[in-house]
Amino acid sequence: MAKPQHEIRDPIHGFIRLTTEERKVLDSRPLQRLRYVHQLAMAYLVYPGATHRRFEHSLGVMELAGRVFDVVTNADNLQSAIARDIVGSHKSRLDYWRQVVRLAALCHDIGHLPFSHAAEDLLPPGWKHERITDGLITGSEMKSFWDDAKVQAEDVTKLAIGPKEFGPKKHRTVEFTPWERILSEIIVGDAFGVDRMDYLLRDSYHAGVAYGRFDHLRLIDTLRILPHPENEDEPLLGIEEGGIHAAEALLMARFFMYKQVYFHDVRRAYDYHLTEFLKQWLKPEGRFPTGPTEHLARSDNEVLAAITLAASDRKLNGHIHAARIVNRKHFRLIYERNPIDRAVNVASAKQIESNLAGEFGAENVHYFTYLPKSNSIDFPVLLADGRAVSSVNLSELLNRTPPVSVEFVFIAPEQEAKAKKHLAKHKDEIIKPCDEKSE
Amino acid sequence: MTADQRRAILLSLMSRLHERGSWCGETHVQKAAYFLQEMLDVPLDLNVILYLHGPYSPDISAELSTLRADQMLDVVPRDPRYGPTLALTETAKQLTERNPKTIAKYDAALSFVSEKFGKMNVKELERLSTAHLIMRRDPALSDDEVVAEVVRIKPHIPEAAARQAVREVKEIRLLATGVSESRR
Structure with a gap:
């Protein structure tokens, strides 16, 4: 039984x-x-x-x-x-x-x-x-x-x-x-x-x-x-x-x-190298299949095995990024959004990415952003007197905690020192705002 | 339309809703943005589903969170009986000022929506937007069929209120057609 x-x-x-x-x-x-x-x-x-x-x-x-x-x-x-x-x-x-x-x-x-x-x-x-x-x-x-x-x-x-x-x-x-x-x-x-x-x-x-x-x-x-x-x-x-x-x-x-x-x-840098590796590994389509049979046939195991192989064989698809993962030669963070620069220009990170790509080559620069998808602070709260009121009326903490949003600009480790010097010298100029009128 | 342009439109819409005396909570912004896209044909590229209070776009919810994260919006509690008001910060102005062509292009549509819907409360907006969504999804439906569908999916809306909503939507839609055509 x-x-x-x-x-x-x-x-x-x-x-x-x-x-x-x-x-x-x-x-x-x-x-x-x-x-x-x-x-x-x-x-x-x-x-x-x-x-x-x-x-x-x-x-x-x-x-x-x-x-x-x-x-x-x-x-x-x-x-x-x-x-x-x-x-x-x-x-x-x-x-x-x-x-x-x-x-x-x-x-x-x-x-x-x-x-x-x-x-x-x-x-x-x-x-x-x-x-x-x-x-x-x-x-x-x-x-x-x-x-x-x-x-x-x-x-x-x-x-x-x-x-x-x-x-x-x-x-x-x-x-x-x-x-x-x-x-x-x-x-x-x-x-x-x-x-x-x-x-x-x-x-x-x-x-x-x-x-x-x-x-x-x-x-x-x-x-x-x-x-x-x-x-x-x-x-x-x-x-x-x-x-x-x-x-x-x-x-x-x-x-x-x-x-x-x-x-x-650093986690986001590894995600970048993983994604770039997968694009090469999944050639010619460069995309994951969506059918149930193909989906169920793939897990991290197959990908990790392929990364290990590709890291030591230049002829294999995705070698460069596989090697960066295995040898820990991942891209380094060179710029992160911050309130001071964003007060000057809300698009400061994008403009820095664009400038660095021009100076050091697009293949050596990576931009990552995450924008929040939901607003979970407003929900009903049942008071002792039986009324249901909005949570934002009861909690300053809920009101004042901003959703997480990040922007990173990464640079290849080989270019890191030069890029840091470049930014130290030119950042203020790079992040100057431009609008639709000046485009 | 770029992400910045879409955000600039939303901020401009909210600014105008405030000017019209709107409570300007998330539901008000949701419905105003819905009408902007679905009635005034402003291409905001929003996925719209039938959810709480009628049409709802998870994309708007995400945009509002992004604007909060970017310190362009503040959440302001005003009355325990209602949700908070969304207030624009000084930083928000920077984004709208950076997109003058986009704002000018949709100026008439933004003014129309804020004028027609700015003073409505959540329940009025729910009735009108739900009726409009049903009419838009199936234009072949008769008025009686739209009313029946509104009552079916929102049983708390009385039939007379649903019928009134259909009449109002038709009137507003007629006026909106002129605004949309003037942009073409």
């Missing part, structure tokens, strides 16, 4: 328990492949402990998603009328939706390419890893698992990907009910998505960077379905007032982890 519960030890959450149906999904090819995809690409070259994989993160997201579902649907936690309405109208199928939430959480990353986000630019136009995830969940590869678990693939994919990755300018348009929006928010939501909670805690643990820790147990305990502060007819995921400090700590954890780990300049 099949064991009804399976247990897996996890350094972040203790024991993660699965049903037999969930275990089957975990044992499927798309999930097992994640054992060989690093969570943080080549960040382990900066933080040696950061060798963890998407596999354990997926388990962690499933565990947390189940916990959040239990909290926000618990009858004792339905303080707002909108929560009572929306949960009440799904009362007869709560077990079904709990299963969908956990499976969607488990599968939310199966479309990731080798080395996760680092290689995302090498997908064909119009493709992101979410689209591959969608294809795998709704395709033939996983159909039997959904049948066994008695869930609809379309429900799983909607919650795994979320409404923002569908639409007229995306690969397909899908309509979400308010209930489905809330459930997908549990997984991929900007403010309290468990994807983010797990990766902050896990990345922090493995990188050895304590900044990513926050009181996730308290935060999860205070999550509630609440009315939107501007429109009481729309449900949103928010918190009880007692969770505000845990929410602030989550925001700060995110801020510092982005600054310290995700946008560490």
Whole structure:
């Protein structure tokens, strides 16, 4: 007789328990492949402990998603009328939706390419890893698992990907009910998505960077379905007032982890060399294939083996960048955006990149930018008197913590000394603003 | 349109919304940008989905975060019953001043949107933008069918309010056509 519960030890959450149906999904090819995809690409070259994989993160997201579902649907936690309405109208199928939430959480990353986000630019136009995830969940590869678990693939994919990755300018348009929006928010939501909670805690643990820790147990305990502060007819995921400090700590954890780990300049330099290597390695297309068979056949293992080979053989595609990775001859940071220069010219980093490329050759210069994708500071908070108000009215910290945004200009190590001298002499002139009139 | 030009348009739009007395929270900016693209044909290249309060663009949300990160926007809490106002900083002016041709090209469209929608609250904007989105996605629908669809996807909107929204959208759309054509 099949064991009804399976247990897996996890350094972040203790024991993660699965049903037999969930275990089957975990044992499927798309999930097992994640054992060989690093969570943080080549960040382990900066933080040696950061060798963890998407596999354990997926388990962690499933565990947390189940916990959040239990909290926000618990009858004792339905303080707002909108929560009572929306949960009440799904009362007869709560077990079904709990299963969908956990499976969607488990599968939310199966479309990731080798080395996760680092290689995302090498997908064909119009493709992101979410689209591959969608294809795998709704395709033939996983159909039997959904049948066994008695869930609809379309429900799983909607919650795994979320409404923002569908639409007229995306690969397909899908309509979400308010209930489905809330459930997908549990997984991929900007403010309290468990994807983010797990990766902050896990990345922090493995990188050895304590900044990513926050009181996730308290935060999860205070999550509630609440009315939107501007429109009481729309449900949103928010918190009880007692969770505000845990929410602030989550925001700060995110801020510092982005600054310290995700946008560490050396890590970004290695990402650049990895991407350039992959472009050569994937010739003639220079892009990753998107079909399920080809996708499932590639993980970090194949890429790392190819990098090792190419690093020592000049004739192999991608030799230059493979050698830079293996021999640690990565590009060096020469300029980073800063408030003083940006007060002079918001495009200062771009103008420096352009100038350095002209002086030292485009092949010796690399520009990297990250622009924030969401604004997670405004969410409803349930006060002791029963009112739901906007979080920004309660927390100065939320208001004043800016989203992380970075711009780096890198230079080849062979040109570093000359480029530093050049910038020291000419920077003020280079960053002078130019507008549409002078173009 | 470059990323800087798109941001300059958004900042100019927000500046005009403030002048018209708008609360200028994220939802107000979302809807004004939606109308700018979908009714006035300003090519902002926004992916628009049906989300909270009707049409919503994750791209606008990302742009607003970028503008905050660039210290061009401040989040200003004003009243606990509502979300915050987004206020432009001095740095924001630099970006709009650097893109005078773009602002001039879409000046009439920006003025039109801020004038027509600047004083509306979130619920009014939700009704009108949802009705407009449905009409735009399927122009063959009759008024009754649009009303039925609005009520189906936003059950909290009463039928009479949905019907009124369809009438208002048609009137505003007619006026907007003149503004869009004058740019061509």
